[in-house]
Amino acid sequence: MDTELDDLVQALRCLPGVGGKSARRMALHLLERDREGARRLARAVDAAVENIGHCSVCRTLTSAETCERCLDPDRDDQVLCVVESPGDVMAIEAATDFNGRFHVLLGRLSPLDGIGPEELGLDRLEERLRQQGTEELILATNTSVEGEVTAHYLAEMAGRLGIRATRIAQGIPSGGELEYTDAGTLAHALSGRRDY
Amino acid sequence: MDTELDDLVQALRCLPGVGGKSARRMALHLLERDREGARRLARAVDAAVENIGHCSVCRTLTSAETCERCLDPDRDDQVLCVVESPGDVMAIEAATDFNGRFHVLLGRLSPLDGIGPEELGLDRLEERLRQQGTEELILATNTSVEGEVTAHYLAEMAGRLGIRATRIAQGIPSGGELEYTDAGTLAHALSGRRDY
Ligand SMILES: [Zn+2]
Ligand SMILES: [Zn+2]
Numbered sequence: 001m002d003t004e005l006d007d008l009v010q011a012l013r014c015l016p017g018v019g020g021k022s023a024r025r026m027a028l029h030l031l032e033r034d035r036e037g038a039r040r041l042a043r044a045v046d047a048a049v050e051n052i053g054h055c056s057v058c059r060t061l062t063s064a065e066t067c068e069r070c071l072d073p074d075r076d077d078q079v080l081c082v083v084e085s086p087g088d089v090m091a092i093e094a095a096t097d098f099n100g101r102f103h104v105l106l107g108r109l110s111p112l113d114g115i116g117p118e119e120l121g122l123d124r125l126e127e128r129l130r131q132q133g134t135e136e137l138i139l140a141t142n143t144s145v146e147g148e149v150t151a152h153y154l155a156e157m158a159g160r161l162g163i164r165a166t167r168i169a170q171g172i173p174s175g176g177e178l179e180y181t182d183a184g185t186l187a188h189a190l191s192g193r194r195d196y
Numbered sequence: 197m198d199t200e201l202d203d204l205v206q207a208l209r210c211l212p213g214v215g216g217k218s219a220r221r222m223a224l225h226l227l228e229r230d231r232e233g234a235r236r237l238a239r240a241v242d243a244a245v246e247n248i249g250h251c252s253v254c255r256t257l258t259s260a261e262t263c264e265r266c267l268d269p270d271r272d273d274q275v276l277c278v279v280e281s282p283g284d285v286m287a288i289e290a291a292t293d294f295n296g297r298f299h300v301l302l303g304r305l306s307p308l309d310g311i312g313p314e315e316l317g318l319d320r321l322e323e324r325l326r327q328q329g330t331e332e333l334i335l336a337t338n339t340s341v342e343g344e345v346t347a348h349y350l351a352e353m354a355g356r357l358g359i360r361a362t363r364i365a366q367g368i369p370s371g372g373e374l375e376y377t378d379a380g381t382l383a384h385a386l387s388g389r390r391d392y
Contacts (some may be wrong), residue, residue, distance in 0.1 A: 001286065004259040012239035014233030015208075016225045017218065029212045030241065030285045031257055032302075033246055037210030038245045044207035045238040048200050048223070049231050061227055063200040087224045090197065097198050106228075 005031075057128070059104040059121070061086040069102060076100040080129065081138040082154060084108050084147065089139065100138070103128065107139060109150040117153065125154075129161055139167045201227075253324070255300040255317070257282040265298060272296045275327065277334040278350060280343065284336065288385050296334070299324065304337060305346040311351065322348075325357055335363045 012023035030038040055067035079100030105120050136159045141147035158165035169187035198212040208219035251263035275296030285298050303318050309330045337343035354361035367385035
């Protein structure tokens with residue numbers, strides 16, 4: 001195959017979920033049908049890599065020093081939602097009308113990988129909790145083992161500061177069938193039952 | 197969402213098969229986990245758009261004036277395989293050991309869309325057939341209605357030049373089940389039957 005075409009196909013494979021076949025399809029599409037889109041893509045990738053860093057307050061991805069959410073005076077300072085990654089912030093914003101503040105850990109506690117409270121910058125989070133007048137800390141880390149460990153650690157931190165900690169609910173996903181639900185999820189769903 | 201991050205997400209949507217959700221996932225992946233890959237991608241897209249055009253002989257995509265296949269002295273000049281797009285060339289090369297020459301139409305005859313023999317540069321193909329000493333013209337256009345019309349037209353051209361024209365076989369795909377095969381395919385499979 002032509003070297004530059006092959007370079008493009010290989011470069012496209014750095015995208016998640018893109019194997020050899022779809023990289024080839026993408027390269028051909030860009031070259032045969034959308035060269036303007038290709039140029040725009042190259043510029044957007046360059047600009048993003050150059051300018052996007054982490055918010056100085058909440059650590060989500062932003063091209064500004066402080067992100068729009070942290071600057072927005074209309075958000076509720078009393079509720080702080082802790083998540084693992086910037087993608088979690090987007091997912092929550094897309095699915096809910098949550099209007100408090102966010103804090104992005106950019107990871108999770110994982111002692112085996114050498115990721116402790118310091119590596120996650122939890123001192124900064126504690127500082128934020130003290131200064132911002134937070135009344136509720138929503139623990140929205142993943143429901144993986146490490147996400148749970150992280151939530152547990154943060155709940156203790158909140159307790160020391162006299163702040164209420166809440167954990168996102170675990171249970172059967174919408175449209176899920178009990179018969180095909182794993183045991184851990186089913187146990188959570190049952191123990192977390194509510195009056196109907 | 198951050199404007200530059202949103203620009204990146206929107207730009208990624210120009211890729212085929214990439215909707216809003218996977219564009220978001222790709223953008224986050226590039227920014228959080230593979231900034232080097234992102235830079236490489238931007239460079240490869242720019243270089244490809246800048247340098248890749250069509251081969252002066254066969255019209256496939258290449259960054260050279262004439263592609264490697266056309267320059268290769270070891271390929272068989274007597275067999276010329278006509279396809280609709282550069283992707284077809286790649287697919288045939290990946291799946292077979294075909295070692296003749298290719299000709300890429302960059303389209304198909306489609307009178308309704310104003311695409312006739314002239315728009316497909318079929319005069320150039322005829323010129324090639326005369327000069328190259330082609331003995332077999334393999335009609336590897338798609339098995340769509342327009343691909344069939346194109347194959348029919350090319351077969352007549354070959355006939356006038358005293359060149360044998362062959363058409364790629366149509367039938368049940370490998371692993372396919374007769375019961376779930378459409379009528380047109382089944383008819384082709386039956387009429388194209390061979391001694392066993
Ligand atoms: Zn922020
Ligand atoms: Zn060529």
